[in-house]
Amino acid sequence: MSVPASNMAEPGMPVRPASKTKPLGVRLIDAGYINEAQLNLALREKDRGGGYLGEVLVSLGFISEDVLTESLAVETHTQVVDVLSAVIHEDVLQRVPYAVAKRHRLLPLAEEGGVLTVAMADPFDIVAIDAIEQLTGVQLEITSAPDSDIADALERHYAETSSIEDTVEALMRDGAIPLDGDEGSESPMVRLADQIIAHAVKLRATDIHIEPEERIVRIRMRVDGVLRQEILIPSRLRSGLAARVKLMAELNVTEKRVPQDGRIRFLYGRRDIDLRISTLPTNHGESIVMRVLESSDSRPNFSQLGFSDAVERELRDVIERPFGMVLVTGPTGSGKTTTLYTALSEVDALRRSIFTLEDPIEYAIPLVRQTQVRSAIGMTFAAGLRALLRRDPDVILVGEMRDVETAQLAVRAALTGHLVFSTLHTNNAVGVIPRVIDMGVERYLLPSALTAIIGQRLVCRLCDACRVRDPAADQWRDKFPEILGSVSELWAAQGCERCLGSGYSGRRAIFEALVIDEDFHDPIVEAASPASLEQLALSKGMHSMFMDGLRKAGLGLTSVEEVLRVVR
Numbered sequence: 001m002s003v004p005a006s007n008m009a010e011p012g013m014p015v016r017p018a019s020k021t022k023p024l025g026v027r028l029i030d031a032g033y034i035n036e037a038q039l040n041l042a043l044r045e046k047d048r049g050g051g052y053l054g055e056v057l058v059s060l061g062f063i064s065e066d067v068l069t070e071s072l073a074v075e076t077h078t079q080v081v082d083v084l085s086a087v088i089h090e091d092v093l094q095r096v097p098y099a100v101a102k103r104h105r106l107l108p109l110a111e112e113g114g115v116l117t118v119a120m121a122d123p124f125d126i127v128a129i130d131a132i133e134q135l136t137g138v139q140l141e142i143t144s145a146p147d148s149d150i151a152d153a154l155e156r157h158y159a160e161t162s163s164i165e166d167t168v169e170a171l172m173r174d175g176a177i178p179l180d181g182d183e184g185s186e187s188p189m190v191r192l193a194d195q196i197i198a199h200a201v202k203l204r205a206t207d208i209h210i211e212p213e214e215r216i217v218r219i220r221m222r223v224d225g226v227l228r229q230e231i232l233i234p235s236r237l238r239s240g241l242a243a244r245v246k247l248m249a250e251l252n253v254t255e256k257r258v259p260q261d262g263r264i265r266f267l268y269g270r271r272d273i274d275l276r277i278s279t280l281p282t283n284h285g286e287s288i289v290m291r292v293l294e295s296s297d298s299r300p301n302f303s304q305l306g307f308s309d310a311v312e313r314e315l316r317d318v319i320e321r322p323f324g325m326v327l328v329t330g331p332t333g334s335g336k337t338t339t340l341y342t343a344l345s346e347v348d349a350l351r352r353s354i355f356t357l358e359d360p361i362e363y364a365i366p367l368v369r370q371t372q373v374r375s376a377i378g379m380t381f382a383a384g385l386r387a388l389l390r391r392d393p394d395v396i397l398v399g400e401m402r403d404v405e406t407a408q409l410a411v412r413a414a415l416t417g418h419l420v421f422s423t424l425h426t427n428n429a430v431g432v433i434p435r436v437i438d439m440g441v442e443r444y445l446l447p448s449a450l451t452a453i454i455g456q457r458l459v460c461r462l463c464d465a466c467r468v469r470d471p472a473a474d475q476w477r478d479k480f481p482e483i484l485g486s487v488s489e490l491w492a493a494q495g496c497e498r499c500l501g502s503g504y505s506g507r508r509a510i511f512e513a514l515v516i517d518e519d520f521h522d523p524i525v526e527a528a529s530p531a532s533l534e535q536l537a538l539s540k541g542m543h544s545m546f547m548d549g550l551r552k553a554g555l556g557l558t559s560v561e562e563v564l565r566v567v568r
Contacts, residue, residue, distance in 0.1 A: 024053055027071055028063065038062045052122065055147075065146035069121075073144040076123040081143045083107055083119050083153040092116075095136050098158040098191060104128035107150050107157070115139050121147035155198055155268055164199065167192045168233050171240075192237075193244045194266075197275065197290070199230065201268045204506065206292055206333065208275075210245070212238045212285035223500070224460045224507050225333070235284070242279070242286045249277040256286055263360070264290070276360060293362050300342055306552065308543070311513045315452065318515060319346050322394070324451030325414035327401075327436075329426045334458050335509050336423045337362055337399075343421060344368070344397055352394035357384040359399050373399065381406040389413060398422040404440040411441050414449040428545065429455035429514040430534040433524060447521040453514045457545055459558045459566050460504035466496035467503070467556070476560045480550055487554040492561065508557055510549040510567070514542055 022030070025039045034042075034057065042056045049056075054068045073080045086109055095116060096108045105121040106128060116138050120128065123142050133140055145153075170188045196219060200208045205221035212218075217238045219231035233241070243253050249262030264275040276291040302312040318326060326343065328336045341363060347354060349367035356365075359373035359381070371384055381398055382405040388396055389409070401407045401422050414420045426435050432453045437443050470476070470492035477484045484490070493503025514537050523533055538544070543551070549563035 024071060024075070027075065028057070028067075031071070033067055033071075034062050054122075065148055069144050069146045072123055076142070076144070078123050078142050078144045081109070081119050081145055083109070083145045083149050086153065088157055093157055096132060098154070099187075100131070100135065101154055101158070102151075104131065105147060105150055106132070107145070107153050109143070111138070115141050117141040117143060119143045119145040119150060121145065121150050151267055152271075164192065164195045164231055167195060168237070171237055172234060189237075189240050189244050192233075192241065193248065196231065197264075197266050197273070197292075198268055200290075200292055201271070201273055201294075203230070203500075208288075208290040208292065210241065210288040210290075212242075212282060212287060214284055217241065217285075224502070224504055225458060226502070228500075238285045242288060245277065245288055245290075246279065249275075251277070251279065257281055274362070300338070302342060302346070305339060305342055305511075306509050306548075307511060307513070308548075308551075310541075311511065311543075314515050315343070315454075315513060316346065318452045319343055319419070321419065321451065323414055323417045323419055325410060325420040325422070325449050326452045326454070327432050327450070328421075328423045328454045328456065329429060329432050330423075330456045331425065334456055335507075336456065339454060339456060339509070340397060340421050340423065341365065344395070347395050347419070353392055354395040354397075355388045355391065355393045356397040357381055357388065357399055358397070382409060385409045385413070389418075393418060395419045396421070400424070401436075401439070407436055407439040407441050411436075411445055411449045414451075415445065426455075428534070429453040429512050429542075430530050430537060431455075433533060434530060443527065444525055447516060447518075447524045450516045452516065455512045455514075455545055456509050457549075457566050458507040459510055459549055459552070459562050460502075461506040461508045462491055462493060462556065462558055463496060463499035463503055463505040465498045465505075466494045467491045468494045470559065472560075476553075480560075483547060483550040484554055484560075489556065490553060490560060491556050492559050504558075504562070508552060510545050510552060510563070512542060512545045512548060 025034070025043070028034045029036065029039060038060075042053060042060060042062065045060065046053050046056045054072065057063045058065055058068055069080055088109055092108050092111050095111065096106070101107060104125065107119045109117045109119055111117070116132075116136055118132065118140055120142055122128075123144050129140055129142065167188050171192065174188065196208065200221050203221055203223050205223050207222040209220040209227065210217060211220065212235065215235050217233045217235055218229060219233070220227045221230050246253050246260070246262070248264045251260045251262045258281065260279045262277045264277060266273040266275055271294060274293040276293065278289045280287045302315060307315065318324065328339050330336050344354065344365065354368045356368060356370045357373055358370060361370050361372050364370070371388075373379055373381055373384060381400065381402060385396070385398060385406060386409060396413060396418055398406065398410055398420065399422070401410060401424050410420050410422055424432055424435060426432050433446065433450075436446060436450075468491065470490040473490040476490055477487065495501040495503045499505040519536065519540065520533070523536060545567050546563065549558070549567060550560065552558055553560045553563055
């Protein structure tokens, strides 16, 4: 790639940052991007937490990364380049090792005439410029790019030129297995751990399993709900890899006899990945499972989740009520948390006081006060809920109703003017009613407290690139005429390179939504059977998860076979 030099430099001469004139904050005020109050707040945050003013302004949301990059580029007389679309030769990337580029937040772009062009997030970083010049032995031409763009391009370009197999070979060849806890270390073990996590993110995996065996370490990843074997590495590396992961999660590296839990914040390009780590001693070493959670400022709405228009209207009506309890039910990993966050995002957080109790806190929500449950020190769901009820809440989200006390407190909160969201593990929506009663909630209280129940599962979504017409379409139409009778096309999975041969790519939720009204009062109080409660719900227009799954199959989102696999 050839990157033109700035107009401020003579042809063929390396561009170096110019001296600063006005301070960055003053320049941003003059340009109208921020005001004095925002600058003063950012300066106080900078003095309190350290770092650079530009980074603090971006983190506070006062300016975008693009604005910061443009301002720094003007100040340093450097050119802003698009690193995301750059084509970079492998020999150029090899001039600067991945760990060095990541530590200094820069990306080598091209080399011509003894001058190496690099894109930097901070073109004022003279220490980084001098370090790269000493490393490469050539002069640098500096260009500017947003920090997140550089991070994204770093992962993509270096991943293409250095495979996991290459890193494993380097570790085996070098003999020593360093256990350096420095995130900027150039140790191959550091790179191996980063590559494993990055590979999981690329596959959209929800879990990473590092499983030590006698002669190998097997690494499996759960993609679209199914575990797949992805990587095999020699058993000689198992202790080093386990130590590296534990260092990243700030766990006790020397303790290998008891399970440990921790968290890792991993930056994959511009995406902030949160990993929940759990270790378990086994006869061949420590087994490690990492749950992959991607932080995002955007939340899906009800339509994007897959609710029908009628169900969406019913749920919005429930959420707008000042009190009541909304429960989401389904197995582990069925998307209950996403549904809860979506419901919570529909609440006007400026006009209502919202608290959550979570274990763990998976996503940060603006204007919502979120509390982490810590059972080891007595901060249980029940204890936290008792405390929250004294803090003038309007809306409370309880991550899970695990015990009798939590269930009873949640019901009483719903009866005393609070809107309560929570989850429960049952097979379907109707199953929540006897389950809550079994947990010790008085039967006569439930119809007044409970306003809606959402049952859900996840089905695999058909790959758009290779789906084929279902040869059994006529059979399905005959078997389920009420829903599929008028559907012209049904689709089935085939498999291609894009979907790794599975025929499916991604997942979609199927739902059943039961809104409790006065018709349910007598059946609940009189202990009607779950079958009769379900019959009542269906007569009032509820669509079961199975019916919703068939509806989505009729829309071409999944296959009938997949719906039957998940819920018959």
